[in-house]
Structures are given as structure tokens and as C-alpha cells.
Amino acid sequence: MADLRDVAVIGVGATKFGENFDWGVDDxxxxxxxxxxxxxxxxxxxxxxxxxxxxxPFTGFSGATLSDAIKTYDIPITHTENYCVSGLxxxxxxxxxxxxxxxxxxxxxxxxxxxDQGGRGLPTAGFGHPVQMSGxxxxxxxxxxxxxHALAFGTxxxxxxxxxxxxxxxxxxxxxxxxxxxxxLEQVMKAPIISGPLGLxxxxxISDGSAAAIITRADIAKKYRDDYVTIKGMGFATYTNLMxxxxxxxxxxxxxxxxxxxxAYAMAGITDPPNEVDLAECHDCFTITEILNVExxxxxxxxxxxxxxxxxxxxxxxxxxxxxxxxLKCFGHPIGATGVRMxxxxxxxxxxxxxxxxxxxAKVGMAHNLGGLGGVVxxxxxxxxxx
Amino acid sequence: MAGIIAYGAYIPWLRLERKLIAESWGIPGAPGEIxxxxxxxxxxxxxxxxxxxxxxxxxxxxxxxYFASTTAPYAAKSSATIVAAVLDLTGESATADFGASLxxxxxxxxxASEAVDSGAASSILVTAAECQLARPKTADExxxxxxxxxxxxxxxxxxxxxxxxYSSYDExxxxxxxxxxxxxxxxxxxxxxARGFIPDIAGAIKEAVASFGVAPDDITKLAVAAPDFRxxxxxxxxxxxxxxxxxxxxxxxxxGGCGAAQPLMMLAGALxxxxxxxxxxxxxxxxxxxxxxxxxxxxxxKLAPRRGIKxxxxxxxxxxxxxxxxxxxxxxxxxSEENVSSAIQMWRDRKSVLPLYGKKCESCSTVYxxxxxxxxxxxxxxxxxxxxxxKKGTLWNSIDDNLxxxxxxxxxxxxxxxxxxxxxxxQMTDREAGTTELGxxxxxxxxxxxxxxxxxxxxxKTRPVREGGMENG
Numbered sequence: 001m002a003d004l005r006d007v008a009v010i011g012v013g014a015t016k017f018g019e020n021f022d023w024g025v026d027d028x029x030x031x032x033x034x035x036x037x038x039x040x041x042x043x044x045x046x047x048x049x050x051x052x053x054x055x056x057p058f059t060g061f062s063g064a065t066l067s068d069a070i071k072t073y074d075i076p077i078t079h080t081e082n083y084c085v086s087g088l089x090x091x092x093x094x095x096x097x098x099x100x101x102x103x104x105x106x107x108x109x110x111x112x113x114x115x116d117q118g119g120r121g122l123p124t125a126g127f128g129h130p131v132q133m134s135g136x137x138x139x140x141x142x143x144x145x146x147x148x149h150a151l152a153f154g155t156x157x158x159x160x161x162x163x164x165x166x167x168x169x170x171x172x173x174x175x176x177x178x179x180x181x182x183x184x185l186e187q188v189m190k191a192p193i194i195s196g197p198l199g200l201x202x203x204x205x206i207s208d209g210s211a212a213a214i215i216t217r218a219d220i221a222k223k224y225r226d227d228y229v230t231i232k233g234m235g236f237a238t239y240t241n242l243m244x245x246x247x248x249x250x251x252x253x254x255x256x257x258x259x260x261x262x263x264a265y266a267m268a269g270i271t272d273p274p275n276e277v278d279l280a281e282c283h284d285c286f287t288i289t290e291i292l293n294v295e296x297x298x299x300x301x302x303x304x305x306x307x308x309x310x311x312x313x314x315x316x317x318x319x320x321x322x323x324x325x326x327x328l329k330c331f332g333h334p335i336g337a338t339g340v341r342m343x344x345x346x347x348x349x350x351x352x353x354x355x356x357x358x359x360x361x362a363k364v365g366m367a368h369n370l371g372g373l374g375g376v377v378x379x380x381x382x383x384x385x386x387x
Numbered sequence: 388m389a390g391i392i393a394y395g396a397y398i399p400w401l402r403l404e405r406k407l408i409a410e411s412w413g414i415p416g417a418p419g420e421i422x423x424x425x426x427x428x429x430x431x432x433x434x435x436x437x438x439x440x441x442x443x444x445x446x447x448x449x450x451x452x453y454f455a456s457t458t459a460p461y462a463a464k465s466s467a468t469i470v471a472a473v474l475d476l477t478g479e480s481a482t483a484d485f486g487a488s489l490x491x492x493x494x495x496x497x498x499a500s501e502a503v504d505s506g507a508a509s510s511i512l513v514t515a516a517e518c519q520l521a522r523p524k525t526a527d528e529x530x531x532x533x534x535x536x537x538x539x540x541x542x543x544x545x546x547x548x549x550x551x552x553y554s555s556y557d558e559x560x561x562x563x564x565x566x567x568x569x570x571x572x573x574x575x576x577x578x579x580x581a582r583g584f585i586p587d588i589a590g591a592i593k594e595a596v597a598s599f600g601v602a603p604d605d606i607t608k609l610a611v612a613a614p615d616f617r618x619x620x621x622x623x624x625x626x627x628x629x630x631x632x633x634x635x636x637x638x639x640x641x642x643g644g645c646g647a648a649q650p651l652m653m654l655a656g657a658l659x660x661x662x663x664x665x666x667x668x669x670x671x672x673x674x675x676x677x678x679x680x681x682x683x684x685x686x687x688x689k690l691a692p693r694r695g696i697k698x699x700x701x702x703x704x705x706x707x708x709x710x711x712x713x714x715x716x717x718x719x720x721x722x723s724e725e726n727v728s729s730a731i732q733m734w735r736d737r738k739s740v741l742p743l744y745g746k747k748c749e750s751c752s753t754v755y756x757x758x759x760x761x762x763x764x765x766x767x768x769x770x771x772x773x774x775x776x777x778k779k780g781t782l783w784n785s786i787d788d789n790l791x792x793x794x795x796x797x798x799x800x801x802x803x804x805x806x807x808x809x810x811x812x813x814q815m816t817d818r819e820a821g822t823t824e825l826g827x828x829x830x831x832x833x834x835x836x837x838x839x840x841x842x843x844x845x846x847x848k849t850r851p852v853r854e855g856g857m858e859n860g
Binding site: 120121129130131132133134135136137138139140143144146147148151192193194195196240242244245246247248251 | 726727728729732733736739740753755756757763764784785786787788789790791797798800802804810811812814825836837839840844845846
């Protein structure tokens with residue numbers, strides 16, 4: 001059996017993210033998957049297995065959502081659902097299958113079609129208990145971290161705003177981003193309030209999109225391209241849907257981020273993250289989410305997420321480039337697609353193909369994907385171009 | 388004979404100045420305010436509040452629950468059983484629903500005393516609640532208010548003994564609703580009060596007093612429910628009562644007419660100020676009429692303090708517009724969310740949803756909610772007991788959310804550490820938005836969450852502690 005470190009990404013594809021009213025699930029999946037296959041220089045007939053991340057039943061059920069799009073009949077295709085980590089979990093399962101040598105050439109992809117269901121927040125009807133958790137929304141679930149974090153560390157609304165300013169700056173030059181404009185600190189601070197401290201510009205938009213990656217082993221990858229990237233570290237962790245009832249949960253850190261990062265760093269042999277990770281696509285569904293995440297990932301001290309962001313330490317030319325793509329802040333969060341979209345960006349960065357937003361000299365990049373109403377589940381994938 | 392063991396009341400937190408109604412329509416306005424049930428309140432939730440005030444959340448020894456209202460939330464299906472389940476009464480308790488007539492609360496009280504006297508029940512908690520809807524621009528709109536009252540009827544340790552009951556009826560079309568109608572129809576109110584209500588109730592009281600063998604002057608307080616302020620005064624006149632202090636406040640000034648709940652609310656008000664030996668006469672009705680004579684005992688001095696009428700009257704928030712009132716009366720369509728529910732799941736979870744049971748881990752003593760088989764703290768499997776959670780605690784975290792559909796955003800979401808253990812997530816109600824502070828004391832209140840599945844889905848919410856209360860005796 002091969003090692004997970006022998007798994008390589010040889011092609012990536014992604015649609016434009018946004019209010020893709022003209023495109024259905026099938027359109028977007030096809031565009032992302034064929035772009036990835038063209039990038040890898042392979043034909044659909046070479047695919048031996050597939051994994052597809054989808055969160056919402058209204059987007060699609062089962063692996064047939066993928067086979068119906070790209071007509072890869074007769075191969076095993078698995079639908080992964082794991083909240084906002086659905087796409088990155090599709091990627092993880094694809095990597096494990098390749099590492100096991102069961103398959104040589106597989107596809108991991110994700111898609112979500114949110115805008116068909118209305119545009120006000122993510123649909124949450126039917127989530128959880130009929131009455132006990134009623135009223136909880138995505139921004140309030142994450143926003144609940146703010147009062148506790150502010151009390152413990154003095155984090156302010158302005159700290160949050162710096163996350164939005166940074167990510168919009170990066171996303172403004174990204175042709176596939178939903179939002180492609182810079183915003184000022186003042187605009188973020190003055191935007192209408194959505195939930196607690198989170199204004200409109202502290203929240204990622206409601207967007208559609210799809211992304212795909214072609215995965216093989218490094219020894220095979222060489223036949224397709226020289227600049228393939230390989231897995232350096234991987235860690236996933238699931239906590240609970242019921243964190244708001246858990247007396248042991250303090251809202252100062254996203255527990256699954258901490259646990260997933262520990263595992264990924266251990267596998268990658270990374271002991272000094274801010275100096276060993278060049279860039280990270282870091283889950284920023286809301287600005288407060290990124291503040292806790294950069295601390296939980298060890299990019300700065302616990303409690304320093306706000307000031308460190310404000311100081312520019314996570315700018316594209318900072319100590320760690322956090323969300324060089326523009327992040328969820330600019331791409332929105334078509335749930336099933338997001339994790340694979342992060343792999344797309346990290347791969348492009350490590351290949352030096354991130355036009356206009358390139359982190360110079362990037363060798364190690366991270367995809368960090370957090371999901372659930374609050375931090376329920378997390379995946380961390382560390383990729384490298386070092387052979 | 389049976390007696391009153393305890394009393395309770397509930398008045399919603401929201402009020403509307405009558406002048407805001409008058410100004411909106413350009414019509415004459417009466418002084419004072421009416422009490423207004425919030426979006427998440429109905430007769431069941433208010434009945435629960437008054438009953439909780441009455442028994443102070445202790446169901447021990449309560450043998451039954453009678454619920455009276457002309458505005459019960461179900462046309463078919465018991466409301467009494469919802470209230471009984473929330474109060475955690477045993478499954479053997481007698482339950483019954485009384486409705487249709489404004490006299491239904493006193494009918495329930497008399498039925499309860501007969502059940503106790505006959506030995507059929509050790510005690511019966513009678514709770515009456517009303518959440519009426521008046522036709523906009525009518526006099527009724529400025530008259531009616533929302534509220535609830537409750538009495539525990541039993542034997543021994545009575546704070547007031549029942550000394551006599553009297554019933555009568557008169558058949559006439561005063562006010563009515565046809566099945567499925569939300570708004571009350573009425574005939575000529577001048578005819579109804581002059582030829583129906585006033586002579587009917589005054590006659591009933593006179594007959595009752597004569598049959599009880601007490602001298603009218605010996606009655607300390609007359610708690611006479613009436614459809615409006617004017618007819619209440621006219622009843623006093625018809626009875627020849629010169630001293631206005633003898634007439635128990637009918638609560639029209641700052642609460643409004645509470646329909647079927649009014650007799651029990653007035654009784655609660657009378658008992659708040661009563662002294663041992665006082666004779667209180669309670670009367671009410673519309674087409675059916677009931678009169679009950681009570682004599683206060685010295686046990687009233689030992690009754691634990693409770694909010695009652697005075698306490699709930701003291702804490703309030705005034706709506707700043709007539710539109711906000713109409714929205715709460717469901718008279719203007721507001722944004723709502725599609726909600727999902729399951730009658731079977733709500734039945735399976737009834738113990739955690741209604742009386743609010745969590746679990747206590749027998750291994751590590753952690754109290755937790757929602758109930759699960761494995762302890763979230765020490766992860767022991769099936770090592771737990773059912774544990775009723777306290778209905779008050781300390782606010783640990785909160786956020787005001789504008790995203791969730793809500794007729795009046797924001798939705799305040801709270802995480803509370805309950806006294807005695809258990810951390811719980813709930814919406815907060817009856818608060819000024821933006822005034823929550825971590826560490827503040829909160830209490831729980833039973834409310835409507837949504838109408839998913841085509842039925843009323845109730846659960847608990849937090850609210851800032853309603854200031855107010857009184858010392859008895």
C-alpha cells in the first residue's frame with residue numbers, strides 16, 4: 001500500500017462562483033470536472049472512481065449526481081455529506097482510496113446550488129430538533145463566539161472588519177470570485193447588521209459553484225505533469241452538533257480546527273506553523289470564524305487573531321497568506337464545493353499559477369474547512385510542491 | 388367544603404396605551420393601557436404562567452388540572468393536558484377543558500370544588516386564560532386585554548374556604564363566534580348590558596347572597612367580572628354598593644377585560660390584599676352565571692410570596708405603535724418561516740420539551756440537556772437518571788440575530804447556565820433588544836416556537852427576570 005504522502009493532485013477545475021442563475025447543478029459540475037480533466041490531460045474514461053461533496057438534498061442525492069453530469073457510468077461514485085466540509089471530505093476519501101492502491105486515477109468534486117432556494121442566508125429548516133434549536137442561524141451559531149472571545153481577549157468589531165478588508169483585497173483580482181471589489185474598513189463597520197457583531201460584509205455571500213480535482217499517485221503523476229502537488233499532512237475531526245449545551249465548550253476556539261490541525265501537523269512534521277506554512281485557504285464563512293481559526297491553526301497566539309490580522313500578518317505578503325483567493329468572503333460558500341475549491345486554490349498557488357494573487361515562493365499550502373452550525377467538523381489538508 | 392390553597396396570575400409583559408389605538412383611527416380614546424400577548428403567547432402559554440405562579444413550579448400533590456378559556460388554541464384537542472404536562476402533573480391527574488362561555492372559569496372552579504368534596508380528586512388546579520381578538524376600531528378593541536389567573540382548589544390549609552356556590556343562566560345573543568371565526572360578533576351592546584348582563588349578574592348575586600345566609604354588608608369584597616368598565620360600575624349601582632372600595636378592581640384600567648380569565652384574575656387580586664376573616668364574593672359570566680363566596684383564613688399569612696396581579700402588573704414594556712399591536716394580534720400578515728415538525732417526535736420527546744427534563748449522569752454528576760444515552764462530559768453509556776431542570780439561571784452567552792425570519796427582529800439567542808446544573812440553548816423573549824448582558828439572571832417561560840406540522844410547537848424560552856412580587860399577609 002502506498003502512503004497518503006504519495007498521493008498527488010494533477011488537475012483542478014472550478015466554475016465562476018456567484019449567483020449562477022443560468023447554470024444548474026449539472027452545468028456547474030460538468031464545467032468544473034472537465035476543466036480539471038483538461039488540466040490533468042486525462043479523459044473521463046480514465047476515471048476509476050469518484051467522490052462528490054453535496055450538503056443539501058435540493059442540490060442532489062447520491063453519486064449519480066456526478067455520473068449524470070460527466071457520464072462516468074459503471075464506476076463507484078460516493079456522495080459525501082459532512083456539513084461545510086462535504087467537499088474536502090470527498091477529497092479525503094479520494095486520497096485514501098488512491099493511497100490504498102485500490103484505484104490509480106480518481107476524481108473528487110463538490111457542488112452546491114443555493115440560489116434556487118432563495119437568497120436569505122442558508123436554508124436551515126429541518127436542521128436539528130423541531131423546537132429545541134429553533135432560531136439558530138449560521139451567522140448566529142458562529143457569532144456566538146464573539147461575546148466570549150471579546151470578554152476573554154478584547155477582540156473588537158474592528159478586528160473582524162480587518163478580515164473582510166484583507167480577503168476582499170485578495171478576491172478583487174480573482175476572476176472566479178463572486179465578489180471582486182475591495183472594501184474599506186469603514187464600509188465593513190457600517191454595513192447593516194446581520195447577527196450580533198456581524199454586518200453584511202462580515203458574512204460570506206450566498207453563492208453557487210462547483211470545483212473538482214483529479215487525484216493519482218505521485219509515480220503516475222509524473223507522466224502527466226512536473227508541477228503536480230502532493231499531500232504533506234491531513235487531519236479531520238468531528239465534535240458535536242450540541243456545543244451550545246456543552247459546559248466544557250468555551251467558544252474561544254473551534255475545537256475541531258484545533259484537533260484536525262494537530263493531526264495534520266503531526267503527519268506533515270510541522271512544528272512551527274507560521275514559519276512552515278506559506279499560505280492557507282482558511283474557513284472564513286464569517287469574519288469571527290477566521291479570527292478563531294488562525295489562532296487554532298497556530299498562525300498566532302490564542303487571543304491574538306484580531307490584532308495579528310489588523311497588523312497585516314495574514315496579508316498575501318504577510319507571515320502566512322490567509323485566504324489568498326479571497327476566501328469564502330469573496331467566493332461565497334456553495335457548501336459541497338468549498339473544500340474542493342480550496343484544493344483548487346492551494347494547488348494553483350503551489351504551481352505558481354495564481355495569477356495576480358500569487359504568494360511568492362509558496363512551497364506549503366493548507367486547505368482548512370470548518371463546518372456545522374458553529375465548529376462541528378473540520379478538515380485540514382496540507383499540500384506541497386516539494387518533491 | 389373545599390377551599391383555595393393558593394392563587395396565581397399572569398399579565399403579559401407588553402402593553403399598549405389606548406390612546407395609540409384612538410390616534411390611529413381618529414376616534415375617542417379611553418385612558419389607560421391594555422395588556423398584549425406577545426407573538427409567542429397564547430391562552431395555553433399564559434395559563435401555564437398563571438398556574439406556575441400558583442403552585443410555584445411544585446406539582447407535588449396536585450391532583451388535576453382544569454383549563455378554562457374561550458380562546459383555547461385548539462378547537463378540538465385538550466389544552467388542559469398541555470398545561471398539565473408542562474407542570475409535570477402525574478398521568479393519573481384529572482384534566483378537563485372548559486370553554487365557550489365567559490363564565491367557564493367559575494364553572495371550572497365549582498367543578499373542581501365538587502371533585503375535591505366528593506373525594507374524586509385530592510386537589511385541582513384551575514387555570515383560566517384569555518387572548519381575545521377584537522374587531523379593529525370597535526370599543527372592544529380598547530377594552531379587551533390578555534391575561535390569566537389560577538387557583539389551586541383543595542382541602543386543608545386553605546387560604547380561603549368556599550362557603551357557598553350559586554349558578555344561573557340566561558339565553559340571549561350578546562357576543563358570539565361561529566366555528567372557525569377569529570373575530571367576535573356582537574349584537575347591540577347597550578341592549579345586551581342593560582337587559583342581559585347587568586340584571587342577570589346583579590340578580591344572581593342577590594339570590595346567591597340570600598341563599599348563603601350572609602348579610603350583604605358582611606361581604607368584604609365583591610369581585611365581579613364584567614364585559615367593560617361601564618357595565619362593571621353599573622353592576623355596583625344595581626347592587627346598591629356605595630363604597631367603591633368594596634368592589635374589587637376589574638383591571639380595566641391597565642390590563643383590559645380578560646374574558647373568561649377575569650374572575651380568577653380578580654380573585655387573585657382580592658386575595659393579594661385579603662386579611663383573615665374577609666368574605667370575598669366572586670361572580671362572573673355572560674350567558675352562564677356563577678357566584679362563589681369565600682372566607683379567608685389565617686393561612687393566607689403563610690402563603691409563599693408570588694408575583695400575582697401586582698407583580699406582573701409592575702413589570703412591562705409599552706408598544707410604541709398600534710401597528711406592532713396589530714401584528715401581535717395576527718391582524719397583519721408578517722414574515723414567517725416554513726417549519727418542520729413531527730407529532731411523533733414531539734410525543735417521544737414530551738418529557739424534555741414540556742416539563743423540561745434533562746439527564747443527570749450517575750457517574751460524574753453532570754446535568755445535561757438534551758437528554759442523551761451517553762454523558763457528554765464523562766462519556767459513560769446509560770448511566771443517567773431523568774433530571775428536571777430549574778426554570779431560572781444565569782445568562783452565559785447571547786447574540787441578537789437579524790437573519791432568522793421573525794416578525795420583529797432581532798431574534799435573541801441565549802445560552803444559559805441553569806441553577807442546579809445544565810447549560811441550555813434557547814431563544815429569549817420579552818426583552819428589549821440589545822439589553823442582554825452576560826451574567827444577568829434569567830428565567831424560563833413556556834412559549835410557542837412555531838406552527839410546523841400544522842400544530843402548535845411549544846418549548847421554553849429565556850427572559851429577563853420579570854421584576855416585581857409581593858409579600859403576603
